[in-house]
Amino acid sequence: MTCKEDGEVTDVGAAENAELVRRGYEAFIAGDLATLGTLFAEDAAWSVPGSGVLAGTKRGRAAILAYFGELGARSRGSLRVTVQDIVGGEKHTVGIHHSHAEIDGKTYDQAAVVVFVIRDGKVGEAKEFFEDPAKADAFWA
Template identity: 70%
Template sequence: MGAGENVELVRRGYEAFNAGDMDTLRELFAEDAVWFAPGNGTLSGRKEGRERILAYFRELGTRSEGQLKVTLQDTSTARTTPSPCNTTRQKAAAGAWTWRA
């Protein structure tokens, strides 16, 4: 899979997240995927395995009452695999978050 195809998968993932489409996210994440949520809060830390990652995403949706939306601002095709796991967050207006890959 080339860099352009990887970027498209990441874009699909962001679209699925914003739509609350857990079936598409389940297809995109490997069973043994690992997600890291930075910080010291109750939702921070490593999420090991696809189902734990999806549970984390559902919890984000629940706590934000469905208002959390993410925007992919940039992907670097210089990397073989863009990784939204290695991102920094900035709080944006109206409960939305902007993710920079």
């Protein structure tokens, strides 16, 4: 939060955080893992709900990028993410999106939310929340 001389308070950090998350979504959608890598802190963590093969916490930039690659490989390139909204905050920034993929007659079609914690201009932590974690576990198996 920044105070102007007239005492007005602006959320400069919130706008910057939202822009960082927006760039991340754009890079993910484009399959640009090189750009994505620049947006994450080296020690970042990404948590995925559920109990399936992709569930759990990925620790470190390399593990997070490997997870993103696994989504592409397991969906055979069919995963499509549509951003619905990004809500920037000084402590937390939230990305709301819809995911869709189809493989072997199975369809993955869910709303999702990712809560990001931004540290020093990089994503330090992200937690995914799915509409139906059991459905996600079944699809990605």
